[in-house]
Amino acid sequence: MQLQTFQGSSMAEAMARVKSALGADAVILHTRTVQHRRWLGLKRVELYEITAGKGINVRTPVNRSTPERPVPQNRSSPAVSSSSVRSNAQSLMQTPGVQNAALLGLTQEVTLLKSMVKDLVSEVRHTKTPGVPEELFDQYLKLVENLVADELALEITRTLQKQLRPELLADTKLVREKLAEQIEKLIPPAGPIQRTKLVGPHVVALIGPTGVGKTTTIAKLAANLKLREKRKVGLITIDTFRIAAIDQLKKYADILGAPLRIVATPEEMPSVIASMNDCEFILIDTAGRSPNDTMKLNELKRFLELAGPDEVHLVLSTTASESCVNLAMEKFSEVRVDKLIFTKLDEAAQLGVVLNVVRRVNKGLAYITTGQEVPNDIEVGHGKKLARMILGDWTS
Numbered sequence: 001m002q003l004q005t006f007q008g009s010s011m012a013e014a015m016a017r018v019k020s021a022l023g024a025d026a027v028i029l030h031t032r033t034v035q036h037r038r039w040l041g042l043k044r045v046e047l048y049e050i051t052a053g054k055g056i057n058v059r060t061p062v063n064r065s066t067p068e069r070p071v072p073q074n075r076s077s078p079a080v081s082s083s084s085v086r087s088n089a090q091s092l093m094q095t096p097g098v099q100n101a102a103l104l105g106l107t108q109e110v111t112l113l114k115s116m117v118k119d120l121v122s123e124v125r126h127t128k129t130p131g132v133p134e135e136l137f138d139q140y141l142k143l144v145e146n147l148v149a150d151e152l153a154l155e156i157t158r159t160l161q162k163q164l165r166p167e168l169l170a171d172t173k174l175v176r177e178k179l180a181e182q183i184e185k186l187i188p189p190a191g192p193i194q195r196t197k198l199v200g201p202h203v204v205a206l207i208g209p210t211g212v213g214k215t216t217t218i219a220k221l222a223a224n225l226k227l228r229e230k231r232k233v234g235l236i237t238i239d240t241f242r243i244a245a246i247d248q249l250k251k252y253a254d255i256l257g258a259p260l261r262i263v264a265t266p267e268e269m270p271s272v273i274a275s276m277n278d279c280e281f282i283l284i285d286t287a288g289r290s291p292n293d294t295m296k297l298n299e300l301k302r303f304l305e306l307a308g309p310d311e312v313h314l315v316l317s318t319t320a321s322e323s324c325v326n327l328a329m330e331k332f333s334e335v336r337v338d339k340l341i342f343t344k345l346d347e348a349a350q351l352g353v354v355l356n357v358v359r360r361v362n363k364g365l366a367y368i369t370t371g372q373e374v375p376n377d378i379e380v381g382h383g384k385k386l387a388r389m390i391l392g393d394w395t396s
């Protein structure tokens with residue numbers, strides 16, 4: 001048996017060396033990565049090392065009788081060679097040392113494969129996105145992994161490159177700070193709901209797709225206005241399709257001691273609002289509409305036209321896919337959108353979508369919600385927090 005080790009800067013290169021020295025039937029016993037120091041020890045290089053042998057012949061030990069399991073006949077493969085290979089493999093696997101070595105080898109190979117795939121992905125991205133500054137490639141990847149659109153991620157890293165002197169690009173803390181600043185700038189805050197008029201209610205309507213958290217957000221807003229700011233708040237729902245939906249809001253209205261009115265047709269809207277004239281704020285909850293249901297969207301538009309709200313907030317969930325969010329954006333904009341609310345940030349894995357949407361529609365972010373708890377899990381929308389979340393630092 002002839003055992004040798006071979007090294008290469010990639011697995012493929014090391015493998016090619018094995019083949020050329022030992023031939024195609026060489027047996028690989030072990031693979032690992034080794035660190036080599038070059039340039040007077042200043043530069044560390046990772047090498048792939050393969051230990052391989054030729055003419056390895058593993059026999060069943062003479063004194064050990066292993067009951068052979070009947071081997072099912074396989075007509076397509078030569079019977080003699082397959083059974084001898086099987087018995088060799090069996091006896092090989094029965095040696096504890098070999099089993100451990102095999103497992104270790106496999107684990108190492110999987111780790112190696114993973115890192116190779118990662119390198120490959122990164123390499124492909126490099127070639128596909130030639131404009132990304134080399135020193136900021138990791139940051140670019142981080143943004144793209146968070147679903148920030150490629151072109152936006154490119155723009156962000158390029159701006160950063162222009163902002164910082166080349167020697168500062170290696171300062172990861174500074175780079176992160178500047179990145180956060182840029183993301184923050186991309187998300188204009190709309191500010192909290194504010195009543196500027198002296199007489200009459202400030203009317204705010206929340207619209208959006210089904211299940212995004214409109215009713216829960218209305219409850220949070222109402223509770224904050226009423227309990228924290230001591231304002232007189234009234235609630236209206238036009239969600240008359242489902243008894244459960246009315247009950248849901250009624251429960252919150254009762255807890256808050258706020259009047260709740262149910263409006264069934266757009267024509268009733270002006271008189272109901274007029275009847276709540278003593279309220280400083282009226283919050284209108286609407287039924288979730290599918291962005292594809294043009295008829296329901298038109299009906300919603302009619303309700304809003306007759307309500308004449310001071311602000312219409314489009315509520316979008318950060319757990320929805322980008323295509324869903326984009327479609328909702330497009331369709332609800334035809335109804336009316338003044339400000340944005342993003343919900344379920346506590347559940348979202350990737351927040352780049354928020355950046356892409358805000359950037360595309362150019363509307364301010366009013367609130368973000370971060371959980372199911374009323375009234376606590378809501379915050380005035382601010383790019384700073386989103387930047388921290390996108391860059392992977394939720395707690396600091």
Ligand SMILES: Nc1nc2c(ncn2[C@@H]2O[C@H](COP(=O)(O)OP(=O)(O)OP(=O)(O)O)[C@@H](O)[C@H]2O)c(=O)[nH]1
Pocket residue numbers: 209210211212213214215216217239245286287288289343344345346347369370371372377
């Ligand atoms: N994790 C999480 N869940 C939330 C958040 N906001 C709302 N939810 C949950 O999302 C679900 C739907 O909330 P609703 O307020 O009923 O949503 P909606 O938009 O009024 O739904 P429809 O009226 O059916 O269109 C509920 O289980 C809420 O508790 C949030 O910020 N985070």
Ligand SMILES: [Mg+2]
Pocket residue numbers: 214215216239245285286287288
């Ligand atoms: Mg609802």
